[in-house]
Each structure stands twice: as C-alpha cells, then as structure tokens.
Amino acid sequence: MSNKPRILVARAIFPDLLAKLEESYEVRSNQADAILSPEELQHELSGVVGALVAGSERIDANALAKAKDLKIVANISVGYNNFDVPAITAAGVMATNTPDVLTNTTADFGFALLMATARRITESEHWIRAGKWDKWSIVNNPLGMDLHNTTLGIIGMGRIGQGIAKRALGFGMNVIYHNRSRLPEADEKACGARYVSKEELLKTADHVVLVLPYTPANHHTIGAKEIALMKPTATLVNIARGGIVDDAALAQALKEKKIFAAGLDVFEGEPQVHPELLKLQNVVLAPHIASATEKTRRAMVELAMENLRAAIDGRKPPSLINAEVWKA
Ligand code: DGY
Numbered sequence: 001m002s003n004k005p006r007i008l009v010a011r012a013i014f015p016d017l018l019a020k021l022e023e024s025y026e027v028r029s030n031q032a033d034a035i036l037s038p039e040e041l042q043h044e045l046s047g048v049v050g051a052l053v054a055g056s057e058r059i060d061a062n063a064l065a066k067a068k069d070l071k072i073v074a075n076i077s078v079g080y081n082n083f084d085v086p087a088i089t090a091a092g093v094m095a096t097n098t099p100d101v102l103t104n105t106t107a108d109f110g111f112a113l114l115m116a117t118a119r120r121i122t123e124s125e126h127w128i129r130a131g132k133w134d135k136w137s138i139v140n141n142p143l144g145m146d147l148h149n150t151t152l153g154i155i156g157m158g159r160i161g162q163g164i165a166k167r168a169l170g171f172g173m174n175v176i177y178h179n180r181s182r183l184p185e186a187d188e189k190a191c192g193a194r195y196v197s198k199e200e201l202l203k204t205a206d207h208v209v210l211v212l213p214y215t216p217a218n219h220h221t222i223g224a225k226e227i228a229l230m231k232p233t234a235t236l237v238n239i240a241r242g243g244i245v246d247d248a249a250l251a252q253a254l255k256e257k258k259i260f261a262a263g264l265d266v267f268e269g270e271p272q273v274h275p276e277l278l279k280l281q282n283v284v285l286a287p288h289i290a291s292a293t294e295k296t297r298r299a300m301v302e303l304a305m306e307n308l309r310a311a312i313d314g315r316k317p318p319s320l321i322n323a324e325v326w327k328a
Contacts, residue, residue: 005050
C-alpha cells in the first residue's frame with residue numbers, strides 16, 4: 001500500500017487533472033460519474049484527508065460521521081448550498097468553493113438565456129424542425145420581446161449579477177437591481193445599476209434575471225405572488241439555483257400567459273424538471289450549464305484542486321468558506 005495521502009474525487013473530472021492528483025495522492029475516483037448515495041458518500045469519505053465534491057454531494061453531519069481524517073471538502077462549484085457549513089465547521093473540516101473563475105462564463109450564459117427567452121430562439125428552432133415554417137411572415141412568425149432600450153432587473157448583485165449588468169449596458173438597457181445589501185456607489189456606477197426594492201423591480205422590469213445564492217431564506221423568492229407583480233410582457237430567467245423559483249407556480253403562470261416567457265438553467269429537484277414546464281413552448285430549458293465551457297470547468301476543477309492541496313499541505317486554501325476552522 002502506498003503512503004500517499006488518500007483523497008476522494010466524487011465526480012468525473014478531466015483525465016489529465018485526475019492524473020495530476022494521482023501523482024501526489026492515492027485517489028478514490030469516480031470517472032463513471034455515478035451519483036453517490038448518502039450511504040456511499042459516508043463510506044467514501046472515511047479514511048480520506050480531502051475530497052473534491054460538487055452540488056450532487058450533500059455534505060452534512062451524516063456524510064461526515066465516519067470522516068475522522070478529513071481536512072477539507074472542496075466544492076467544484078461557486079454555490080455551496082449542498083454544504084451544511086455549521087456541521088462541516090463543527091467537524092473541524094475546511095470547506096471551499098470556486099468563486100471568480102466562472103464569473104464571466106456564467107454572466108455570458110445568463111445573457112444568452114435572456115436573449116433566447118425574449119426572442120423565442122429555441123421555440124423557433126422547434127417550429128422549423130416540426131416543419132411548420134412555410135413562408136416568411138410579418139405577423140405569423142414567432143414574435144419576441146426586445147432587449148435594447150428596455151429595463152433589466154437583476155435580483156442578486158454579486159460578481160455574476162454585476163457581470164450581467166455590464167453586458168446589458170452594451171444593449172442600452174436601463175439596469176435596476178435588488179440585493180440583500182446595496183452595492184458601494186463606485187460598483188453601482190461601474191455597472192450602471194440603480195438599487196430598488198424587490199417589489200419595484202418586479203413591477204417595472206421588462207426582463208428579470210435571478211442570480212442570488214440559495215439559502216433557506218431565499219426559498220421561493222419568486223412564487224405566484226411575485227409573478228403577479230410582473231408585467232404580462234416580462235421575461236424571467238433563473239441561473240441561480242432550483243428552489244429560488246416555485247417551479248409549479250411558474251409553470252401555471254406561463255400556461256396562463258401571466259408573463260411572456262421564462263428561461264431556466266436550474267430546477268427544483270433537478271435533474272427532474274416539473275412536468276408542466278416540459279409541456280410549454282414559452283420556456284427555454286437548459287441543463288444547469290451556465291458555467292459549462294471547457295476552459296471554465298477546467299479552471300473550477302483546478303481551483304478546487306489548489307484548495308485541496310493547500311489544506312493538506314497546511315496552507316490556507318485560497319477560497320476558504322469557514323475561516324473559523326483555519327483560525328482554530
Ligand atoms: C456553480 O458553480 O454554483 C454552478 O451552478 C455549478 O454548480
């Protein structure tokens with residue numbers, strides 16, 4: 001048996017990056033990419049000093065019950081709602097995520113989904129593939145909503161929200177935002193955004209984009225009551241997390257044309273998608289791919305690897321979430 005430290009890589013990663021890890025560690029890998037059950041995860045975490053995980057792995061007291069040697073759980077994701085941070089901290093384990101490296105890629109995708117939603121791009125493609133396009137028409141082709149010179153409302157104004165706001169400036173959009181706390185004036189200026197209440201945002205925006213982190217307090221930030229405040233011509237885009245939108249209420253509202261359309265990259269209970277959403281044309285669906293370019297996914301894995309190496313070598317991981325563990 002080798003005396004290299006043992007680590008777990010809970011999901012498939014790029015083979016060359018896995019090979020790099022294997023130079024320094026004895027790696028329990030999962031290149032088949034099968035999702036581990038809670039029992040399997042608990043078992044796989046026993047005897048390892050570090051673990052690379054993703055949103056599919058819920059790291060809580062149960063997962064950590066046998067992880068007596070564990071120093072770090074490194075999430076390959078900026079969002080870490082799969083972490084029970086107090087339980088991880090209580091176990092004396094460092095928790096890290098992957099901020100910054102995905103900001104621009106995710107903001108690009110937020111804008112792409114917004115455009116696809118407002119301009120009915122995927123619906124149009126389905127229409128062509130179904131053989132329904134028999135002529136160019138002034139009124140009988142899919143007519144969408146403009147983006148330029150309209151008002152964009154962003155809920156959640158962290159790095160990605162600000163990235164979307166900066167892109168919107170190029171489209172001459174009026175950007176308003178709502179966030180837990182207001183941005184410093186210089187940051188508001190840099191992205192040309194004005195702070196408003198959530199209610200004002202929902203009432204006045206032509207397009208609403210959700211980029212806030214999932215927390216129990218943000219559960220169903222957008223439900224039937226909030227959708228009722230929106231314009232019937234408005235679009236709603238969720239690139240944040242499933243659970244921030246009440247998907248059943250959204251499907252009902254889209255069916256009744258209470259808003260124009262929605263674009264969703266994340267879903268409650270994904271990879272399941274609410275069956276009513278699947279029946280609708282006025283929603284663009286994507287399989288949680290906002291950060292999915294090869295360059296960015298590699299950068300996310302590399303940052304998670306750097307966090308893991310640092311913790312195992314006794315250095316402070318660059319994107320440590322629970323600094324208390326480091327101080328202790
Ligand atoms: C993130 O990094 O949070 C993405 O949503 C992938 O989980």
